[in-house]
Amino acid sequence: MKLEVSAVFVPFVGPVSLGILFVPVFVLVMLATFSGSVIDGLDGLSGGTLAAAFAAYSGIAWAQGQVDLAAFTGVIVGVLLAFLWFNIPPARFYMGETGMFGLTTTLAVVAFLTEQVVVLPIIAFPLVMSSASVILQFASKRFLKRKLFRVAPLHHHFEAIGWPAHTVVMRYWVVSVIFALLGMVAALAGRVTLP
Numbered sequence: 001m002k003l004e005v006s007a008v009f010v011p012f013v014g015p016v017s018l019g020i021l022f023v024p025v026f027v028l029v030m031l032a033t034f035s036g037s038v039i040d041g042l043d044g045l046s047g048g049t050l051a052a053a054f055a056a057y058s059g060i061a062w063a064q065g066q067v068d069l070a071a072f073t074g075v076i077v078g079v080l081l082a083f084l085w086f087n088i089p090p091a092r093f094y095m096g097e098t099g100m101f102g103l104t105t106t107l108a109v110v111a112f113l114t115e116q117v118v119v120l121p122i123i124a125f126p127l128v129m130s131s132a133s134v135i136l137q138f139a140s141k142r143f144l145k146r147k148l149f150r151v152a153p154l155h156h157h158f159e160a161i162g163w164p165a166h167t168v169v170m171r172y173w174v175v176s177v178i179f180a181l182l183g184m185v186a187a188l189a190g191r192v193t194l195p
Helices: 019-039 045-063 066-085 096-113 125-144 153-161 163-190
Strands: 005-009 013-015
Touching: 013 125, 019 045, 019 096, 019 125, 045 066, 045 096, 045 125, 066 096, 125 153, 125 163, 153 163
Parallel strands: none
Antiparallel strands: 005 013
């Protein structure tokens, strides 16, 4: 592979070589990560959640001795925080699909470069939660003929039940930080293989 990555690290197991399956797994992870871009629906929501995810991967890269990658992800965190300065309500700048595509693609690539793809759903849990809510809403309407949420994605459901937008955003940020830390701990603690 051009990026010199051909395996993923499974916590408490070790590296698992994907061989010929590497490309399909990479594409699947890339698409799944980008599907989380539905989180970009409220001012400050996507920037805060992605900043937490990139900060976690920055810590993982640093702990693994990937200093250049840690610096790169650290710069992305800094850029996202600068973006948030102007994106919190009332927003003067918006991320949009172009920004989300670039950032989710980069997040997936960083997950592969650190070999920590397995913990990506933990670190990026708010993206998973938002994407899953859309899938569940569609499946529920299609097969059960009723809606599971008032509105999908989930952050709009919380608005529909009466949470102010800033409350939804702040709670997502708290959840993002918690899951980013949990994913980071799982990635680094999982480096110790059990006998």
